Amino acid sequence: MKGLNTALGAAGLAAFLALGEVVPRVGIVKEAYFPPTSRIASAFWDELQDGAFWSALGDTLTGWALGLAIAVGAGIVVGVLLSVVPHLREATASTIEFLRPIPSVALIPLAVLLYGTELRSVLLLVVYASFWQILIQVLYGVQDVDPVAEETARSYGLGTWARVRHVLWPSALPYVMTGVRLAAAVALILTITAELVIGAPGLGATIAVAQTSQAVPEMYALIVVTGLLGLLINVGARTVERRALAWHQSVRGEVAV
């Protein structure tokens, strides 16, 4: 089954690439603005030989990883805190619902004013966007704690910390992992966007330079890189999720009695 899925996935990608080759060649779109796959591939190959490309990739990955780590850390701590302190959740619920839909890119002028085109500008946007993904999942996860288990822990005299550690956290972990997976993708999008718009060093800024330079195949090659990066990050996040939840029924695939 797994082999079939991989084969289908590869076939789909191959068909897509073939379409990308044919469409500009037969003139449905102009080659000048949408180069065929082979031209993009050769530009991609040239990029791989370029030291500047690798340092841009490094900058992007740094922004992504750091931003995600901060968002995950802060999201978990704040989420658990809001859940275990009575009234705090109610007091913050409306504020969270107010802040959450604000698009991170709307904060770009603020980021530029505070930190210019540095990494910190990128982090501001990345953390803001991915923090909510984690926080909301943590809040949902905590709500999902089995009241019987919670009561049992209480009657056995477990303290707050022990209950967070042994009851709340294992129940919430599947939700947290979903949050991390979503946040990982969002963080990548925001890293690239911040670099693209603000000009902070990274793949996004390189795409912007290629755009203003009229270097169309190079621009698409870099866009392909960001796509591949997204793919890798998703695969990575799923692997981490499976490992962390190896004990959970959703991964074990058998119904717990």
Add this chain to the structure above:
Amino acid sequence: MRRLLVGLAAGSMLVAASACGSSGNGASDNTGSSTGTTTVKVGVIPIVDVAPLYLGQKEGFFSKHGLKLSMTLAQGGAAIVPGVVSGQFQFGFSNMTSLMLAESNNVPVKAIANGVASTGVSGKDFGALVVKKGSTLKSAKELEGKKVAVNTLKNINETAVRESVRKAGGDPDKVKFVELAFDQMPAALDKGQIDAAMAVEPALTTMLNQGAQQIAWPLVDVAPNLTVAMYFTSTAYATKNPAVVKKFQEATAESLAYADAHPDEVRQIVATYTKVPASVLAKVILPKWPADPNRSSIETLEKLSVTDGLFKTAPDLDKLLP
């Protein structure tokens, strides 16, 4: 795993805290290091116009004056002006209209060195009004009722195009201006989404390669040898660091003169910080880099901008210009 996650969470909080805590106040005062060289951050745009700075750095004009430039490529003026005002960059590159707009809005900026100028030659300028290959439009006058793309509405290029239309005997108010980034103009013109575009290099060469026709040279129409852009700093930085500003002015003047005299080296250096394809770069029309801004051309640009209603209050050029 759980321990690891908890540790990770705690660690990232620490990172967040220290990242916010340390050196939160920009880099406006990092002058005078042990070597006697001052590193200044300059916000620039990845285009041909700023080549003299890169060339001057390479030729040692800046190090001779005890300056080291740290060039930051911003995506556009939108990130440069706030960056300079907030002290993230010590210097920035911006077009004259944006600087005058800033001054008229009491944004504390001070133009200090010449940036780039139009060649002043019709038919051979780095910016031109172009129409699609085979278009029936032959002059700027015929743009009445037509869709013309400029990179930013209510800015230098719109003012310039309006002047071209006016000079050709047309009514600029009848032209429909749309905002489009330079790099998107070739495709938009080709597909007929716009009737004409005010393009600058390297988009201009790309379009000409595809058969587009030039019908007017708006920057030339505004004034002979129009000063298009300048380097600027914040008034706060200029007041606090007059010595650094003076060094920057002197080194920039040398760099501009050098760039003007060595077009081949300009093309070579542009390839290091942009990705302009070699085939395009060889054909690109280079701007002019006089050492001093042309005050009378800036006054003309100001007058036209006032006519077009760009300013609520006219900028004070005595305060803005060096």
